[in-house]
Amino acid sequence: MQRGAFAVLVAALLLVHVVPPRGGPDPLLFGVLPWDLAVHVVWLLLAALAVVWMTTRALWPDDPPNGGSER
Amino acid sequence: MTELGPIAVCCAGYFALVLVVGAVAYRRTAADPEDYFLGGRSAKTLVLFMALFGTNVTPFVLLGIPGLAYHEGVGVFGYNAAIVALGIPLTFWLIGRPAWHEARRLGAITPAELYAVRLRSPALGILLFVAFTAYTLPYLVTSVIGVGIAVETFTGGAVSGLLAAAAVLVATVVYTAAGGMRATMWTNVLQGAWFMVFIVVAFVAIADGLGGAEAATTAVRAAAPELLVVTGHPRFATAGWSSWALAISLTVIAFPHMLVRVFAARDQAALRRTCRLYPPALALLWLPVVLIGVWGAAAIPGLEGRASDRILPMMVARFMDPWWQGLGLAAILAAVMSTLDAQFLTLSSMLGRDVLRRLHPEMTPAREVAWARVFALLLAAAVFVVVLAAPASIFAIGTFAFSGYVMLVPTLYLGLVWDRFDARAAIASIVAGNVVLVTAFVVGTDEGGVQPVAWGLGAAILAGVVLARGRAVEATA
Numbered sequence: 069m070q071r072g073a074f075a076v077l078v079a080a081l082l083l084v085h086v087v088p089p090r091g092g093p094d095p096l097l098f099g100v101l102p103w104d105l106a107v108h109v110v111w112l113l114l115a116a117l118a119v120v121w122m123t124t125r126a127l128w129p130d131d132p133p134n135g136g137s138e139r
Numbered sequence: 140m141t142e143l144g145p146i147a148v149c150c151a152g153y154f155a156l157v158l159v160v161g162a163v164a165y166r167r168t169a170a171d172p173e174d175y176f177l178g179g180r181s182a183k184t185l186v187l188f189m190a191l192f193g194t195n196v197t198p199f200v201l202l203g204i205p206g207l208a209y210h211e212g213v214g215v216f217g218y219n220a221a222i223v224a225l226g227i228p229l230t231f232w233l234i235g236r237p238a239w240h241e242a243r244r245l246g247a248i249t250p251a252e253l254y255a256v257r258l259r260s261p262a263l264g265i266l267l268f269v270a271f272t273a274y275t276l277p278y279l280v281t282s283v284i285g286v287g288i289a290v291e292t293f294t295g296g297a298v299s300g301l302l303a304a305a306a307v308l309v310a311t312v313v314y315t316a317a318g319g320m321r322a323t324m325w326t327n328v329l330q331g332a333w334f335m336v337f338i339v340v341a342f343v344a345i346a347d348g349l350g351g352a353e354a355a356t357t358a359v360r361a362a363a364p365e366l367l368v369v370t371g372h373p374r375f376a377t378a379g380w381s382s383w384a385l386a387i388s389l390t391v392i393a394f395p396h397m398l399v400r401v402f403a404a405r406d407q408a409a410l411r412r413t414c415r416l417y418p419p420a421l422a423l424l425w426l427p428v429v430l431i432g433v434w435g436a437a438a439i440p441g442l443e444g445r446a447s448d449r450i451l452p453m454m455v456a457r458f459m460d461p462w463w464q465g466l467g468l469a470a471i472l473a474a475v476m477s478t479l480d481a482q483f484l485t486l487s488s489m490l491g492r493d494v495l496r497r498l499h500p501e502m503t504p505a506r507e508v509a510w511a512r513v514f515a516l517l518l519a520a521a522v523f524v525v526v527l528a529a530p531a532s533i534f535a536i537g538t539f540a541f542s543g544y545v546m547l548v549p550t551l552y553l554g555l556v557w558d559r560f561d562a563r564a565a566i567a568s569i570v571a572g573n574v575v576l577v578t579a580f581v582v583g584t585d586e587g588g589v590q591p592v593a594w595g596l597g598a599a600i601l602a603g604v605v606l607a608r609g610r611a612v613e614a615t616a
Binding site: 078081082085086087088090091092093094096099100101102103104105107108109111112113115116118119120122123127128129130132133 | 222225244356367556
């Protein structure tokens with residue numbers, strides 16, 4: 069369940085990365101950040117939160133994936 | 140003291156520090172391969188993160204990215220940093236996590252060895268060794284070219300770039316050959332902290348020198364407003380943007396020198412915490428370097444082509460005093476050496492374990508380590524010879540090498556999680572991906588079109604999956 073929801077979140081983030089809302093050189097947010105840069109800074113913050121979720125034990129347990137398959 | 144004095148003092152101090160750390164690591168490293176190549180698989184979170192991040196940050200980031208932002212603007216941040224903040228931790232989860240478990244279970248020390256043993260194919264091990272080496276050598280060259288650019292810019296040409304490159308290669312190979320993985324990880328902590336702190340300080344100082352961040356950005360808006368938007372740059376057209384996102388996200392886990400560091404983690408908790416640290420560290424480093432490059436376009440206009448790779452050192456030289464310039468040059472050397480050491484160690488370990496040991500199975504562990512030290516010296520000499528040829532820009536070489544590593548990703552992933560993916564499928568995947576990649580590079584693509592990496596990756600996945608499924612059908616019949 070959590071893996072599925074996480075996959076949906078990652079897909080949504082990738083979609084926004086590929087087709088983000090674009091702007092022009094005005095206005096400068098906080099006087100410094102143009103819109104096209106600010107969008108990707110916010111995107112990075114959301115990605116950081118997704119990584120925090122990914123690194124919970126529910127998604128990333130200590131055990132080997134699939135019980136450690138031996139060939 | 141001349142202006143070169145502080146620069147010389149800072150760089151000499153930096154070299155002395157890393158050599159001392161290397162000497163201490165040497166005293167604590169046993170002459171057995173697991174201890175020498177993997178530091179006894181005992182890296183905790185801080186050392187593991189700094190080793191991975193320090194290895195990951197190269198002149199590609201500190202020189203190539205500001206150089207690219209100088210011409211292409213703020214889109215460079217989303218094009219590279221934002222996507223890898225998700226991509227790198229994701230690949231550590233999908234590939235690094237099972238690889239760590241399997242490397243422990245099988246006692247594998249190098250990535251090529253892991254897959255050769257797991258898929259029961261020495262031929263696959265050799266092929267992986269060849270592919271890893273083929274793409275790591277040009278990547279090594281970008282680092283050393285970066286040294287030359289930085290030194291010549293900071294010293295105003297008083298010190299030759301080739302002389303500096305030789306000094307860096309010698310210092311790096313000395314502490315790496317002596318102390319192995321432990322030396323490279325400990326020095327990476329020092330080096331990573333050095334360049335992170337310096338970039339933040341430089342960002343503040345340069346902004347201050349330009350009259351504040353707001354004034355600096357406003358100046359760009361007046362002089363080159365196209366640098367503050369993404370639209371209109373052919374490189375950032377959707378197909379090119381997506382292709383590069385694929386390359387830059389997938390390539391890092393396929394760097395053999397990164398995967399080996401994953402093997403060195405003490406436990407899964409250390410890997411998890413390392414992933415959490417990656418996004419904020421990337422933001423802290425990339426936002427300043429991109430903005431410095433963009434501000435440079437207004438402050439120091441007129442740099443053409445690869446000359447823009449010098450923009451960061453030029454901005455530091457213009458807005459910071461000689462002592463900070465010295466610390467800045469040492470920071471760039473730190474970024475270079477923290478990658479070079481990992482690459483030397485990994486390639487020499489693969490030469491020892493995946494080639495020499497197969498030819499001489501009776502070789503003792505101590506002799507294997509001794510040969511790895513010799514290989515590190517030979518690699519350093521080979522890199523210096525290639526640097527003498529003065530190849531293309533840092534970003535261009537990086538693009539080629541990164542694309543090549545991505546061709547290995549289907550094998551690195553499917554070889555761990557899909558039991559039907561055997562050595563034949565892996566070899567087919569690697570060969571098909573590389574053939575299509577090289578063909579696409581030779582034929583050429585539009586700057587904003589689908590890049591060679593996407594075609595090559597598609598071919599690698601297709602060939603591997605078709606062969607693996609074909610085997611499954613044969614088995615059922």
